[in-house]
Amino acid sequence: MSQSKHEKELEQERAMLCGCEHEHPETVREVRAEMPDENVTADLSDFFKVFGDSSRMRILFALDRRELCVCDLSAALGMTKSAVSHQLRFLRTNHLVASRRSGKNIFYSLADDHVRDIIEIAVEHLSEED
Amino acid sequence: MSQSKHEKELEQERAMLCGCEHEHPETVREVRAEMPDENVTADLSDFFKVFGDSSRMRILFALDRRELCVCDLSAALGMTKSAVSHQLRFLRTNHLVASRRSGKNIFYSLADDHVRDIIEIAVEHLSEED
DNA sequence: CAAACAGTTGAGCAACCGTTCAACTGTTTA
């Protein structure tokens, strides 16, 4: 019974959004059924959001070969320490960089090889579309 | 001469951003030298920006197995046709989807296998961090 | 302990972004 109620809601929602109740209803139903959970797609897009900023991207490239302290990062990238620190927090939260204190300095490094893999594929994709 | 001028600018810029002239100047110089061109990092982050929105991510998942018209997409995802259309334009511009008109409908499909590769790695990454 | 330095943090601001809304193009059908 909650089943049929759900079906009814789907119908209503479908009708609400476009006049396509008569179009390809089975297709719509199938796509809905196969779609991953909304949490999954949200987590995925949140993950990619991290790469979707050129400052963060440049930080990741800078950390690709060696660990760097915030100070050197900011000097190398031409950003203030504050701006770098904000972005590093973002990257840390998303488990993309790791930090280590050494005296007054805090050194950051890449935490994950997936970063390199993902960027590699992106480079490949971009090199094909020119 | 323009060489030494450039060096001088670097010194100044470094000093401007943090008090680290005395810290690891060679490291900073090396990182600067190895950094990819600013255009490259900008293109990369622009590319990832496309994946950094849950609506676009859901559209990509919906298109993973079959082509769909805008109407069915909007019904399946619970978005207005207008919102879907705006996002499809974004995806089209970035060469991630292709479109084909058939009568009144315009069918969209994934344009590139890199999409699947990238999402796969992201899923892997996320499944490791729990 | 005080001064200096490395880094973090929160508030605030400006730019950006995704959605809605309404008007539009283009195709089909009567």
Added chain:
DNA sequence: TAAACAGTTGAACGGTTGCTCAACTGTTTG
């Protein structure tokens, strides 16, 4: 040709985001 439908587009609004600034924590050094 007029009506109906699929899809696109641009303006506008509201939320998000990245940076700046200033105040803060924590470490080292004199």
